[in-house]
Structures are given as structure tokens and as C-alpha cells.
Amino acid sequence: MDNKIILDGQKVSTHIREELKPRIEALKANGVVPSLVTILVGDDPSSATYVKMKGNACEKLGIKSQKIHLPKETTTEELLHTINELNNDTSVHGILLQHPVPSQIDERKAFEAIALEKDVDGVTSWGYGQTALGFGLYPSCTPAAILNIIDFYNIQLQGKHAVVVGRSPILGKPVSALLLNRNATVTTCHSYTNNLPELIKQADIVVAAVGKPEFIKGDWLKEGAVVLDAGYNPGNVGDVEYSSCYEKASAITPVPGGVGPVTISMLLKHTVDAAERTLN
Amino acid sequence: MDNKIILDGQKVSTHIREELKPRIEALKANGVVPSLVTILVGDDPSSATYVKMKGNACEKLGIKSQKIHLPKETTTEELLHTINELNNDTSVHGILLQHPVPSQIDERKAFEAIALEKDVDGVTSWGYGQTALGFGLYPSCTPAAILNIIDFYNIQLQGKHAVVVGRSPILGKPVSALLLNRNATVTTCHSYTNNLPELIKQADIVVAAVGKPEFIKGDWLKEGAVVLDAGYNPGNVGDVEYSSCYEKASAITPVPGGVGPVTISMLLKHTVDAAERTLN
Numbered sequence: 001m002d003n004k005i006i007l008d009g010q011k012v013s014t015h016i017r018e019e020l021k022p023r024i025e026a027l028k029a030n031g032v033v034p035s036l037v038t039i040l041v042g043d044d045p046s047s048a049t050y051v052k053m054k055g056n057a058c059e060k061l062g063i064k065s066q067k068i069h070l071p072k073e074t075t076t077e078e079l080l081h082t083i084n085e086l087n088n089d090t091s092v093h094g095i096l097l098q099h100p101v102p103s104q105i106d107e108r109k110a111f112e113a114i115a116l117e118k119d120v121d122g123v124t125s126w127g128y129g130q131t132a133l134g135f136g137l138y139p140s141c142t143p144a145a146i147l148n149i150i151d152f153y154n155i156q157l158q159g160k161h162a163v164v165v166g167r168s169p170i171l172g173k174p175v176s177a178l179l180l181n182r183n184a185t186v187t188t189c190h191s192y193t194n195n196l197p198e199l200i201k202q203a204d205i206v207v208a209a210v211g212k213p214e215f216i217k218g219d220w221l222k223e224g225a226v227v228l229d230a231g232y233n234p235g236n237v238g239d240v241e242y243s244s245c246y247e248k249a250s251a252i253t254p255v256p257g258g259v260g261p262v263t264i265s266m267l268l269k270h271t272v273d274a275a276e277r278t279l280n
Numbered sequence: 281m282d283n284k285i286i287l288d289g290q291k292v293s294t295h296i297r298e299e300l301k302p303r304i305e306a307l308k309a310n311g312v313v314p315s316l317v318t319i320l321v322g323d324d325p326s327s328a329t330y331v332k333m334k335g336n337a338c339e340k341l342g343i344k345s346q347k348i349h350l351p352k353e354t355t356t357e358e359l360l361h362t363i364n365e366l367n368n369d370t371s372v373h374g375i376l377l378q379h380p381v382p383s384q385i386d387e388r389k390a391f392e393a394i395a396l397e398k399d400v401d402g403v404t405s406w407g408y409g410q411t412a413l414g415f416g417l418y419p420s421c422t423p424a425a426i427l428n429i430i431d432f433y434n435i436q437l438q439g440k441h442a443v444v445v446g447r448s449p450i451l452g453k454p455v456s457a458l459l460l461n462r463n464a465t466v467t468t469c470h471s472y473t474n475n476l477p478e479l480i481k482q483a484d485i486v487v488a489a490v491g492k493p494e495f496i497k498g499d500w501l502k503e504g505a506v507v508l509d510a511g512y513n514p515g516n517v518g519d520v521e522y523s524s525c526y527e528k529a530s531a532i533t534p535v536p537g538g539v540g541p542v543t544i545s546m547l548l549k550h551t552v553d554a555a556e557r558t559l560n
Binding site for chain 1: 388404405406407408409410412413415438439441447449453456457460463464465466467468469470472473474475479
């Protein structure tokens with residue numbers, strides 16, 4: 001008997017988006033159209049694709065989506081000026097600066113300029129700090145997606161050992177914080193970690209957020225581990241070697257169709273949350 | 281041959297304070313007297329002792345120390361009013377709200393009201409977020425003290441496995457973040473952790489920040505572990521059982537005379553840092 005669970009991101013995503021529909025209707029009845037602005041700097045083709053996907057997801061649900069496309073030679077000051085205008089525009093509820101920006105721009109400074117109440121992508125240090133201390137409005141979307149998948153499938157976290165591979169500001173660090181706040185014991189690993197397979201072998205829950213294709217192997221896993229793969233690499237593969245990890249895991253996210261779609265749903269949800277907050 | 285190292289907080293503390301002296305002189309030559317205001321609400325005797333110790337340490341070094349003592353029935357609004365006045369007072373460089381405050385006060389709201397540039401005790405979520413993302417000005421003082429002790433004794437962190445026991449906003453969480461940013465692999469444990477002795481057995485570095493007297497036992501340690509005890513409990517004991525942990529550790533902080541004095545030195549250093557920033 002195979003009671004292995006494929007953690008179906010499309011299914012979770014559909015559930016979240018269905019719940020948003022009446023909320024968006026109610027907002028519109030109150031004269032508020034939830035609105036997300038995405039800023040794309042330069043011509044990176046995959047960034048352009050991501051921005052387009054996010055825009056389409058918004059439109060489909062009735063969230064207003066506006067794309068601001070700045071030239072690749074934009075300066076930090078110019079980008080800050082754009083962000084400040086959006087901060088002051090009361091018709092805009094969420095601001096997303098698509099990562100990465102061209103190298104001449106101080107990306108951290110640009111992220112930090114986003115008003116906390118419009119930081120629906122969870123990139124500011126203030127938002128991160130609030131999330132880590134347990135009262136953040138908008139955690140980064142991929143970490144939030146991972147928690148939503150865990151909850152949708154009723155996976156218990158309390159007292160479990162979660163091993164997070166990766167420590168980026170919008171993924172490894174905030175997902176570690178969210179898991180810790182849900183009473184998991186959390187180990188955060190990275191490129192300097194010496195004994196990664198040995199640590200992963202202890203994990204009840206593995207979060208792969210390392211950005212290396214098929215990096216995590218099935219024989220590193222404990223039998224029955226839950227595997228959440230936040231990676232998305234060329235060739236449509238995640239950060240875990242799916243076939244071997246599938247064999248060992250009790251539950252696993254596929255790539256594509258796992259964490260990815262839920263991440264976009266989180267962005268939509270946060271934008272609706274932000275629009276609702278303007279009514280209070 | 282016993283080459284065990286007692287991590288002498290007094291020695292580290294003296295070193296830090298000696299380095300501050302010429303900086304304080306230079307500030308005064310520029311017409312700036314570094315100034316710390318501590319706010320004590322209510323009559324908790326150990327809080328009063330802590331505030332007095334901090335004040336004395338300031339005065340001894342030539343840092344101006346002012347104590348604001350508010351009655352135990354102070355409301356959140358009244359406390360916020362006091363904090364806002366201090367935020368706006370350009371002669372004040374650092375603000376410390378002594379924890380804990382009486383139960384009718386929203387402590388988190390009060391912490392959050394402290395201006396980031398005066399948050400020398402590292403209690404705001406914004407300061408925490410900046411610290412965790414690697415560019416914070418003033419990490420919480422006890423975590424900063426632990427890192428200073430580690431550096432003073434040339435203990436290597438990169439690639440080491442650090443196990444932090446405790447996850448409070450001003451201790452367990454920020455020390456985990458600081459260790460992670462220094463390329464340690466970090467496991468954060470807490471009251472829901474199931475197999476604490478087994479996890480500690482793997483640690484190259486153990487940080488005890490749990491607030492339970494003599495909780496961590498020597499036979500939990502790996503031979504040669506480095507033990508940093510941030511606990512201070514009634515009876516002058518830390519969170520580790522010193523005699524048994526001393527036997528197994530390669531280096532250990534005593535209690536008292538370990539992390540404690542360096543914590544106060546961090547507060548002094550941050551206050552001087554903050555005063556210097558007003559000159560730029």
C-alpha cells in the first residue's frame with residue numbers, strides 16, 4: 001500500500017484563490033480595487049516571465065496589476081524615486097520589485113524603501129523582523145507558501161525537526177523563522193555546512209532552498225521525511241532529486257506544480273490583505 | 281595537560297571598555313557627551329539592580345546615564361509618550377527599556393516605539409530584522425556579547441555546528457542569526473524540542489539561553505564543545521551545570537563573570553556608536 005502524498009501546489013493554490021474571490025468582491029463593493037504594482041528593471045527574460053505570470057494571476061482574479069518597466073541602466077536613485085511615488089499612491093496596495101535588479105543598483109536599499117504596509121512580497125528587513133518575532137503582516141511569499149502547503153495537508157510541525165537548506169533573505173531565513181515559530185526545532189544549513197547529508201538524515205521535514213538542481217538526494221533522507229522543494233532550476237527541476245527522494249519521503253512537493261503556484265497565490269493573498277487594511 | 285579555556289567575561293569586558301575610552305574622549309572634544317537613558321517601570325528589585333549596574337558602568341566610563349523611573353501603574357500610552365520624548369531629544373543617544381514591564385503594558389508596542397537609531401539594546405523588530413539580514417547597527421546586547429567572547433578567544437565559527445537552546449526575541453533568535461551570518465550551521469531548540477541531549481551531543485558550540493538553572497548537563501556535550509552560558513538564575517548559577525560541563529568542554533563561560541559583564545559592555549559600546557553617528 002502506497003500512502004505517499006504528493007503535495008499538490010495547484011490544489012492548494014486553487015483553494016487559496018477561491019477563498020480570495022469573495023473578499024475581492026467585497027472590496028470592490030466598497031469601492032476598493034486591490035492593486036499590485038510590479039517593478040521590472042532591465043531585460044532579464046526569466047524575470048520578465050515571472051512578472052507576466054504574476055500579472056496574469058492578478059488579472060484572472062480581479063486584482064488590478066500594473067507593470068512598471070524601467071530600463072536596464074536605471075540608477076538606484078531613479079528606482080527609489082519610483083518606489084517612493086508608489087508608496088505615496090493610495091490606489092496602490094502592494095509593491096513588488098522583481099529580483100534580481102541590474103548590478104549597478106543597490107538592491108537592498110531599494111527593497112528597504114518599500115513601505116512596510118505595501119511590502120506584500122516580504123522583502124524589507126522590517127517585515128522580516130516582524131515575521132521572525134511572530135507578528136509580521138506579510139512574510140516572504142515562498143516561505144508563506146511552504147507553510148500553507150504544510151497546513152493544507154495537516155502536516156504537524158510542533159516538536160518536529162526541520163532542516164532548511166539555504167539561508168537567503170527571502171527564503172531560507174524566513175522559512176526557518178516561520179517553522180521555528182510553529183514550534184519546530186530548526187536547523188539552517190548552507191554552503192559552509194560540513195555534514196549536510198548527516199543533518200538531513202535527522203530531518204522530519206526538509207526544505208530545499210539552495211538553488212542547485214537536484215542537489216538533495218534520496219539516500220540523504222530519513223524514511224518518511226516530508227520534503228518541500230522551493231527550487232526551480234533550468235530543465236524544470238527543483239533542488240531535490242525527485243525520483244530518489246520520492247521513494248524515501250512520506251510527502252513531497254513536485255517541481256513544477258509544488259511550491260511555485262502557491263507562492264504566486266501568497267502574493268495575491270497579501271495584496272488582498274493589504275487592500276482590506278486600507279478600509280480599517 | 282589541561283588546555284581548557286575559561287572564557288573570562290571580565291577580561292573581554294575590560295578590553296572593550298578600554299577601547300571605548302579614547303572614543304568617548306574624542307566625542308567630548310567634539311562637544312558630544314554619549315548619553316543613555318534607561319526606563320524602569322515599577323518596582324521589580326532585580327530590574328532595579330540591573331538598571332543601577334548599567335548606570336554605574338556608564339558613569340565609570342564617562343557616558344551620561346539618566347534613569348527614568350515610572351510608577352508600576354503606568355499605562356502603555358504613558359510609556360509611549362516618554363519614549364517619544366526621548367526619541368525627539370537630540371541629547372539622548374541610546375534608550376533602554378528595562379524588561380520586564382508590568383503586565384498592563386504592551387511591552388512589544390513599547391519596544392517598537394524606540395527609534396531605530398537609539399535602539400542600543402536591540403529590542404525592535406526592525407533592528408532584529410537588520411541584524412538577521414546582516415546589516416544591523418545594534419544587535420541585542422547578550423547575543424553581541426556572545427559573539428565578542430567568541431572572537432576575543434579566536435573561536436572559529438565557519439562550518440561549525442552551533443546549537444542554541446532558547447528562542448527569545450532578544451537572545452535565542454538573534455544569537456542564532458548572528459551565528460548563522462558567521463557561517464555556522466545553526467540549530468535552534470526550545471521547549472518543544474524532543475531530543476535535546478541528542479542534538480546538543482552534535483554541537484561544536486552550545487549557547488544556553490533557556491532561563492532554567494543548570495539545565496544543560498555535561499554528559500549531553502560532545503567532548504571538546506565550546507559552551508556559552510547566557511543564563512543567570514537565582515543562586516548565581518547559569519543555564520548549564522558548570523561542574524559537569526566544565527569537564528567535557530574545551531572552553532566555557534563561567535557564571536557569574538562570563539556573558540554578563542560583556543553584555544553591559546555591549547550596551548556601552550552601542551551607546552558610543554550611536555553618539556558617534558550623530559556627528560556624521
